[in-house]
Amino acid sequence: MQCGQCGYSGCEPYAAAIVEGRADINQCPPGDDDGIRSIATLLGIEPKPLNTRHGLPKPRVVAVIDENLCIGCTFCIRACPVDAIVGAAKQMHTVLTGECTGCELCMAPCPMDCIAMVPVVELQGTAENSADALKRKADHARSRYQFRQQRLSLDKTKNKETTVSPLTDEIYPQDHFAGRNCADSRKHDIVQAALRRAAAMRAQINK
Numbered sequence: 001m002q003c004g005q006c007g008y009s010g011c012e013p014y015a016a017a018i019v020e021g022r023a024d025i026n027q028c029p030p031g032d033d034d035g036i037r038s039i040a041t042l043l044g045i046e047p048k049p050l051n052t053r054h055g056l057p058k059p060r061v062v063a064v065i066d067e068n069l070c071i072g073c074t075f076c077i078r079a080c081p082v083d084a085i086v087g088a089a090k091q092m093h094t095v096l097t098g099e100c101t102g103c104e105l106c107m108a109p110c111p112m113d114c115i116a117m118v119p120v121v122e123l124q125g126t127a128e129n130s131a132d133a134l135k136r137k138a139d140h141a142r143s144r145y146q147f148r149q150q151r152l153s154l155d156k157t158k159n160k161e162t163t164v165s166p167l168t169d170e171i172y173p174q175d176h177f178a179g180r181n182c183a184d185s186r187k188h189d190i191v192q193a194a195l196r197r198a199a200a201m202r203a204q205i206n207k
Helices: 011-019 032-043 075-079 120-124 131-158 180-206
Strands: 061-065 115-119 162-164 171-173
Touching: none
Parallel strands: none
Antiparallel strands: 061 115, 162 171
């Protein structure tokens, strides 16, 4: 899922921390008791109850974007660990529900609060809950996450000489954003302008 609830940036870093003795086996709420038992079996140790300090198990959900409110800020796209959100700067975004893992990482960055988490059954009818089906989905999500990490690493290498603004698609020389406050201010101004446009649209609709 790559949700980070365990306290690590992803499932692989958490697994490495367990192996190295830096993390306990019961820090993954989405995995719940089944996940804890699987880890315990692999390590040849006794399972233990979920540490609820990291959260509680929830029904499987996927993200849905209210496309009438989306301002195309791209924040959710950059937050999604499995590239399950598609769209472009200043254009409406949408979620590929079949690829969404329900990690909820897209919700906090959204300035419009237009992302909701919806139960999988509500969108897809009868959910595939068999162990084999869930394993296939987990393997598929892991592959997408790994592909995204490789792509980001490649993009970082390619963009050493230039900086691309994710909000405007404009390319600037590397030293253009030498003072990061300039970039942060520009992003803030763009988002605020989009919020004002959205508020004006709402006011027009409500007249």
